[in-house]
Amino acid sequence: MEQTFVFSTVLVANCFGIFLILVLIASNAWRLKDKTPENRSIVALSGLAFLGCILDPIVCWLDGVPGFVSHYVNYILNGLLYWVDMLSAFAWFMFMVSHMQFRLKFVHKAILGAFLALGIFAMIVNCFVPIIFYVDDNNRYVREFGYYLYVFICHGFVIDSMILYLIARKRGGLLKMFPFWIYIMPFVVGTVCQSLFYGVSVLCASFAVSIAGVLASLQKNMIYKDDLTGAFNKAYLDFISGQFGKEKNKMVTVILLNINGFKTINENHGRDVGDRVLRSLSRLLSHAVGETGNVIRYSADEFIVLMHSRTAMVSSVSIARIKANIADYNKLRDCPCKITVRMGAFEMDFGKHSINSKLNEMSQALS
Template identity: 75%
Template sequence: MEQTFVLPTVLVANAFGLFLVLILIASNFWRLKDKSAEGRSILCLWGLTLVGCVLEPLAYALDGVPGMVAFYANYTVNSALYIINMLCAFCWFRFLVSHMQFRLKFVHKAILGGFLSLGAFTIILNCFMPVVFDVDSNNVYVRKLGYYLFVFIDHGFVIDSLILYLIGRKRGGLLKLFPVWVYALPFVAGTVCQSLLDGVSVLCSSYAVSIAGLLASLQKNMIYKDNLTGAFNKAYLDFISYQFSKEKNKKVTAILLNINGFKSINETYGRDVGDKVLQSLARLLSHAVGETGNVIRYSADEFFILMHSRTAMVSSVSIARVKANIADYNKLRDCPCKISVRMGAFEMDFGKSSINSKLNEMNQALL
């Protein structure tokens, strides 16, 4: 059978993707130490894309090669590629959930797990009953109807992430901005091209482009991040204040927190323990607020929660979650010291007063 692809072209396309990911890893090597869910998702995307860029040209090279070894290798490599493509889409979803601080419901998690299990089961079934793809008598890869099940699953994860993002934007407003198109657009373009055009191999390379856009966006956001806690910093507060000043609705709810006796924590337990307390508190606050707002470290022991809502219920629920999270933290055996805070909620009108004057007013109220 005449080949519908040019192997050197396939090799060049995937080599480009491979080198791009390697360059991204080299320039973001510090992310290898990031143990957060967001960091692990990026690491998984790197690893899956690297393997995919190697296996994709191998699958094309095995196409039409005679012999049983080539037959089984062809089956194995193509099966792995289906799983890799599915996991790349899922890792992007997992990254966005972590980055936007979404709280997924159990049913949502169960549905996601169900689709992952369905994809894995279908690939295993395909080894005995070709429903996704087959390797014919000439050892040539042939798509089957089940191929479109994986198109549905892969795009389903991406569409689900976009829906969640829109929900987050509605709840968090200006506080929840992230250019999701930097990943979604290259991914969709790559899958559409590879699905519709025979002999085109751009899928794994499109993942590499998506990761590059993703990391570029994260790098831009780093100027607004506190190095110690991972919360936003005062530069972000200045930025978001300017953004809100241009909006018609300039009112939001804010919660100010001070750690009780933080100076004595540093003096008694040392600055390392003090740093761990700050990191733990920032994490607890982020979990409490979720997709409805952002946590800002305003000063050494002072945190500021900005929420895109003026309803008393939202602020009271968030305060209750903060208290519950701190209480749970204080019960941990490895907790270096107990945390207690002073909190106050207030309405912030960016059109009438500056953030600094309002915070000074709230600080006096908390004393």
């Protein structure tokens, strides 16, 4: 029986995807060990793409193979592939949420959950009523109109992530830059090819290419990251200062925080506890600022929050969130020691002043 798919083409494309994912995971294992939301999303995306690249050639090989067993295995594996594609798009969305430090509202989360549930439920229904695909009497995969429901859901997650990115860029300006297209282009090309050219199956391999672009971009950003806390470092401050100096709007709001008695914390509780305090404070600051700014570790016990806004309300709300997050942290039972900070905020015009001189003035005022 003539197969719907060209097996050799599908096999080569997916073997390339498998090899690429293995190389990416092996070369980035050191940075993916940290169980941050961002890293968990990357691991999930990589695992799903890897699984898809394995399943794709199998269902291609089974297409048109006679027999009762091959019929039902073909049906099950094709259904799993639909779920893999949908969950991969969702994992990308969650990566963008964590990378851009976006705070999702309850309604937004509910809508996302509803679309995930719809995708899962539709495939269960498809087992009884073929609305998405079916395997005919010759054991060949046949696509139905419901296929486009999954295209809609997958692209919905990607478009949603694009909207969040644009919102974060508007609120954070230069502070929220990310080469969004490096994921979008392979994903869109793979989906279009698979939709227009019946029998072409390259979507999972295109996910692998997208992951490669994302990890390459993150690797480039590592030079601007503090190894201990995950916050940006002083090199990033110098870089972003130069970038703002080229902009028409050179004004930002700067919040400087100094940990009270950090030397005493190290002496009384040990440096491990001190490191834990620094990591916790960095995380608390990132949650408080969200998509409106970035957190920088300026010195051993000093952090900076850069916000692309001169609105007093935005800075006051962020300061209130910082205080609330620290207060909540201090209530935790496993909290090794209380965190208290001194804070000061000022507007920075990169066209007129040096940020280091302004920070030195603020640091002396907080001493």
